Amino acid sequence: xxxxxxxxxxxxxxxxxxxxxxxxxxxxxxxxxxxxxxxxxxxxxxxxxxxxxxxxxxxxxxxxxxxxxxxxxxxxxxxxxxxxxxxxxxxxxxxxxxxxxxxxxxxxxxxxxxxxxxxxxxxxxxxxxxxxxxxxxxxxxxxxxxxxxxxxxxxxxxxxxxxxxxxxxxxxxxxxxxxxxxxxxxxxxxxxxxx
Numbered sequence: 001x002x003x004x005x006x007x008x009x010x011x012x013x014x015x016x017x018x019x020x021x022x023x024x025x026x027x028x029x030x031x032x033x034x035x036x037x038x039x040x041x042x043x044x045x046x047x048x049x050x051x052x053x054x055x056x057x058x059x060x061x062x063x064x065x066x067x068x069x070x071x072x073x074x075x076x077x078x079x080x081x082x083x084x085x086x087x088x089x090x091x092x093x094x095x096x097x098x099x100x101x102x103x104x105x106x107x108x109x110x111x112x113x114x115x116x117x118x119x120x121x122x123x124x125x126x127x128x129x130x131x132x133x134x135x136x137x138x139x140x141x142x143x144x145x146x147x148x149x150x151x152x153x154x155x156x157x158x159x160x161x162x163x164x165x166x167x168x169x170x171x172x173x174x175x176x177x178x179x180x181x182x183x184x185x186x187x188x189x190x191x192x193x194x195x
Contacts, residue, residue, distance in 0.1 A: 010105050012106075014108070014166065015117050018166050023047070030072070034072060073113075077115070081119055089186060100128065100129055106131065107133065111142050113135060113137065114138070149181060165182065167183070
């Protein structure tokens with residue numbers, strides 16, 4: 001995997017589904033948070049929209065119905081923060097370690113809330129690997145817009161075209177591509193180039 005970094009001056013990774021395998025945890029937390037409001041979410045639908053910021057996800061799910069967004073977000077976030085930590089995706093961890101060993105600056109570019117990303121990084125001891133965190137709260141537009149990726153590149157001091165991005169979700173892949181970054185995605189237990 002080291003040769004993936006040969007023409008790379010910055011590494012920008014998504015958090016959910018890329019650094020950590022927490023798809024099931026996030027789905028369950030959202031599903032449980034929706035129960036008091038009589039709303040249901042199917043896992044296939046959630047998977048197809050997983051790269052969206054949670055508020056955008058809820059608006060899409062509501063389909064015009066009234067949804068107490070802040071209450072649902074708060075309940076879901078509470079479950080995630082108080083549950084067990086997610087598992088790290090080994091292939092991404094290996095790439096981050098290789099980038100660190102080569103002094104390539106690294107950042108997270110995520111649609112998740114900052115508190116979830118920072119707490120996850122701290123709980124998993126990944127501070128040295130992921131010193132820069134950009135979340136949807138730091139930019140004007142969430143994924144699929146390129147804003148989080150562009151801001152991460154700016155904070156790293158690296159031109160987006162010199163960055164390698166890693167993302168697992170369709171909206172994240174679209175965001176990284178729009179930012180002009182080379183791109184890998186998570187496929188099972190490996191990282192593969194997106195063409």
